[in-house]
Amino acid sequence: MEMTKENTQANHQPWYRTMPDPMVLIFGILVATFLLTYLVPAGTFERIIIDGRTTVVPGSFHVIENAPSLHVFDIFVAIPQGLISAAPYLFIVFIAGGLFHILQRSGALENAIGVAVNKVGVKNRNLIITVGTFIYGFFGVAVGFENNIALVPVAVLIASAVGYSRLVGTAMAVGGIGIGFALSPINPYTIGVAQGIAELPIFSGAGLRTILVLSSLALLSYYICTRVAKMDEESADTGLSKDLSEYSMTGRNKLTLAAFLIGLGVMLYGVFANGWYINEIAGLFLLMAISIGAINGLGANGIVKQMMEGASGVTSGALVIGVAASIQVILNDAQIIDTIVHSLSSLIQDMPIAISAIVASVVQGVINLFIPGGSGQAMVTMPILVPVADLTGMSRQLMITAFQVGDGLTNLIVPTSGGTLAMLALGGVSYERWLKAILPFMLFVYALCWVALFIGQLIGY
Structure with missing residues (x-):
């Protein structure tokens, strides 16, 4: 009778609680991608430098x-190959996990957030989440x-301090960074590259994109406060070890926080001045972990121990990144990416001008599953779609905005986006839990962007 009762309760669980493990979900996508290689012929474009x-x-x-065909065994070979290709993401997740474990064990971050929340007041927690979303959006x-991966655990702790779950903090950070990056008027990886190919002034047409990114961040803030906050009410807690009024900052706390902020400043300088990316940032995180450990009196063995503890806590999320990267391995081995790009791009040519920009954004979103890198996708698709825009009467500026919307927004949901999976791992939110939370918002933000694209076409943007 007890077994029957448990089974009955399981059958009445919400659908999202009975979803398979993220590894199972991504493996299913991997198998589907493998089957696609038998339906899509291999093809390629000529390329010049x-x-x-x-x-x-x-x-x-x-x-x-x-073209050589793949065999079933290649599915399983692709997984270790994917782990190797995604190594930079795996390592930055492990190192960042260790860094934040040391930082949290020092108490400096909790004390700083406790003091700040006490001054602002928990009753203003939706204001805190809204301001935080816009701040993370600015970083995006x-x-x-990917350069903002280290900031995700901070958002989780802020959300916990005001009584929300880690899902709210992760949505604030990953959503804010993702929207900011996707719709940025000054994104060098997407807008910069695409406008260079289209022979447009760098970062021109920023007005519409600025309105779009601010509107989307406002929409995200409202969505988090009204929907995401209610999804995990049963798992939400203050996340703090004592009452807010008891928090204060010691001298060592201030020194620790200063080291962390200086490290972030060095990271920003490296990104802008020296072109730093994942490997350099991971190396900096390692240096920051050692410095913060030393400030808090940890010896070499103590630093290593806490780094290992922090890394072990994000292992499952890091491995998901590697398995997801195997999808790209199958696509590359089968040489079908260019065929998919060619087929999808041809759909736009016969569309009415009024909806062609919207369809272009959808096409770019689908392509993003196969070519997740923004600059790489621009290099592949824009030489094709810029002439298409000229032939259909669409402005090149609007085609680039459609590319930006399609490429950028889907980064929040596609399993081939290593940066998103890395952030989810540090936020402690599984991929399927993230999809359940963010997919409804994606419908709203896409609708907003499509309206903007439609208006842009009408006003000759």
């Missing part, structure tokens, strides 16, 4: 004759996407 960058030659697509606009 212009100003040191590889660019696709429009109209050069051709099917590859006698100005700094980039």
Whole structure:
């Protein structure tokens, strides 16, 4: 009878609680991708190098004759290959996990957030979440996407301090960074590259994109406070070890926090001045962990122990990144990415001008599943879609905005986005839990962007 009762309770669980493990979900996508290789012929574009960058030659697509076919065993070989290709993401997750474990064990971050929340007041927690979302959005606009991985645990602790779950903090950080990066008027990875290919002034047309990113961040803030906050009410707690009124900052806390903020400042300088990316940032995080450990009196063995403890806490999330990267391995081995890009791009040519920009954003979103890198996707698709825009009467500026919307927003949900999976791992939120929380918002933000694209077409943007 007890077993029957448990089974009955399980059958009445919400659908999202019975979803398979993220590994199972991604493996299913991997198998589906493998089957796709038998339906889509191998093909390629000719490519040339212009100003040191590889660019696709429009109209050069051709099917590859006698392309090698993949076998079932290649599915399993692709997984270790994916882990190897995603190594930079795995390592930054492990190192950042260790860094924040040391930082949290020092008490400096908790004390700082406790003092700040006590001054603002928990009753203003929705204001805190809204301001936080816009701050993270600013980092996405100005700094980039993967470069902000280290800031996710801070948002989780802020959300916990005001009585919300880690899902709220993760949505504030990942959503804010993702929206800011996706719709940034000054994104060098997407807008910069695409406008260079389209021969437009760098970062021109920023007005519409600025309105779009601010509107989308406002929409995200409202969505988090009204919907995401209610999804995990049963798991929400203060996340703090004592009452807010008892928090204060010691001298060592201030020194620890100063070291952390200086480290972030060095990271920003490295990103903007020296072109730092994942490996350099991971190395800096390691240096920050050692410095903060030393400030708090940890010896070499103590630092290593806490780094290992922190890394072990994000292992499952890090491994998901590697398994997801195997999807790209299958696509590359089968040589079907260019075929998919060619087929999807051809859909736009016969569309009415009024909806062609919207359809272009959808096409770019689908392509993003296969080419998750923003600059890489611009290099592949824009040489094809810029002439399409000219032929259909769409402005090049609007086509680039459609590319930006399609490429950027889907980064929040596609399993091939290593940066998103890395942030989820540090936020302690599983991939399927994230999808359940963010997918309804994606419908709203896409609708907002499509309205903007439609208006942009009407006003000749």
